[in-house]
Amino acid sequence: MGSRSVMWVLSLAFMSCAVQVLGQDQLRFKDGKFEITVFSDLHFGEAEWTDCAECQGYDQKTVAAMNRILDKEKTDLAVLNGDLLSGEAMHAGSNLGNHIDRMLRPLVDRNVPWASTYGNHDRDRYADPNVILAKEQSYNSGTKRAHTRKQLTGADANVGATNYYLPVMDTSGRNIALILWFFDSRAGNALQTGNALDRSVAPEVVEWYKKQQADIRKIYGKDFPSIAFVHIPFKSARDLQARRKENVAAAPGVDREGVDYQGRACPTCTYTGSDVSFAQALVDTPNLIAVVSGHNHKVDWCMKWGNDRPLASNPSKGNGVNVCFGRRAGYGGYGKDLQKGARKILVREDRVKNNEVETWNRLEFGAISGRATLNSTYGMDKYPAAQE
Template identity: 25%
Template sequence: MGKSLTHFSVQSVLNLYVHLQAVLTVGFAFSQPQETIGLRTTPENDHLRMRAAGGPFKISLFADLHFGENAWTDWGPLQDFNSVKVMSTVLDHETPDFVIYLGDVITANNMAVANASLYWDQAISPTRVRGIPWASIFGNHDDAPFEWPLDWFSDSGIPQLFCPAVNSSYSGEEECDFRGTHRIELMKKEIDYNVLSHSKNGPKDLWPSISNYVLQVSSSHDRQMAVAYMYFLDSGGGSYPEVISSAQAEWFRHKAEEINPDSRVPEIVFWHIPSKAYKKVAPWFGVHKPCVGSINKESVAAQEAEMGIMKILVKRTSVKAVFVGHNHGLDWCCPYQNLWLCFARHTGYGGYGNWPRGARILEITEQPFSLKSWIRMEDGSVNSEVILSS
């Protein structure tokens, strides 16, 4: 949940858009060189490569950024600026090979116009300007319906609408209204306008679920040799129920059996809202063995129902871990049968909670295979290292 809607003024909106255009012009982050973003000119690529000479493949998970929250106040743009600082710190310390945006990239229910792609562009800017490829999945806030502020129905009335100027993936006037931006539009714009994006819509028959796809991490010496498979699933919320459907579960099962029939290649799974299995393994009070983490400050807010995905995952010996966001006050990893269930770390300054921000890091090693994880904090410190492949 984000902060509640408060006072809105025409001048605040104007100031906000002036601010946004200014930060976009300079690449958004701390005097970064100006970037030029064009339409995708290379084919979509399902393969990522391990580093040469046997080096590990490193991934940063950015969860619950909540860009665009309370954008009509002074508080809102400041939180987005602070979120960029967190991501920049993590990226500069870790120099990852890949970034995963783990849902709730934006707070769409706080967005007064169909400008979600403007905020989405800001959220991916620290990764994009560094030339790092990424993938994204959806959370429950990314296409939530706009919530009308009650203040707008007072004597002052609904404010005049100021539309953003044209930028890399948002074209202003024709879409400038109060309808919000749906999942399919957000994903299309990310894919079409970013050659570094590995995100996908996924199979059309899984609609309204969008971000369902798989990426292969390949050996550095053989592009066809898989070191790991990474599966991405849309856990719903916003415009449809918070659930991974039975159709998605079956899609995963068929896909996994097709590309990894003997379960020889390790598999890693990502979605936003934790499954009910997370409630079964959640530690009481602090974080204690066999769990590993640094904060355990709230109860697990799980999906509305379990439609079969966990039963499929636990039957596959190749599945090493599941990673989710959603709960800002949890960052633990706990074993569940033959795999690990992990939370990321709340990265963004938007959203609830005042716990220090950070990001979960994953490191894949090829020979012998290992999956290691730790948390890099906004102050540069590291904690909660754990081996997830044993």
């Protein structure tokens, strides 16, 4: 078999592995657009605290917020970007599946596919990410499509549960136009023991990511435009936050708390630098448009991380990647004074080739906040102030 034939076979093998996931329909652009709605920090399950009267209605309010947002925003893929549950509220008699069913109902009712990352509140003494994952994947029949998966094997405490990628095909369905990467930032507490877990994307995951990139590049001879999702941001996001104060109009969004980040060893939460290899791998990724996080309930801006003014943190240069946060979507957790919402990412097939996307936060009661175009001039353009 000639070298060209071998490459063709390898390409088919990659496509089969990458696109045919659990028998689901492939993700693809429709009429030149692919629309993502990111729900961060939903925090279902706080009604398990039976001594909290206020908590009893949170899940119903969160479902209503999701419904309102989805009624306004056409969605080709919903991303559930960590802290799906408030795991610390769970007890020995809790049924995690019931909470996941309730969370997914707005998506299932609309036949909207979804993909998740898991966060620190999704793992606790009685909250098992593997149970959450199995429940999500139980919807993989008919048009009820869960794209969440565990592509890197290993114990949850060691590598996390949600490390994987999804190719998005162009309108024709024949070519990859975009790759979505999902990472598990771990943290939280261990199942049964309640011991604190490492608070960063694992080194094994970083090496896996590099290998997947290299394999894709070898087969296709190119680096596709991509977007990454991870619940807890890396430390450089905190330094970018300080820089944002110099020109708020260039990075519209809510900014009402200091960014909490990976690499902190709790309970003392001393910074260890364990997030550096992950952050470096991301900024070294050609054509990575944005890294989208949650975790910080009172932050929802995007910042351009360039090379012209290196940060004090490591890595110091971001190669132009946009570091974004989504509006907190759930009624559980802290930060109850802000209106709930979700980050929308509109990807146009003719513009993503230039690493350009449009984004905004759709608020629960209809308003759009912080609308911006993430392109080569983002960080210099001026935008209206965000709505809280």
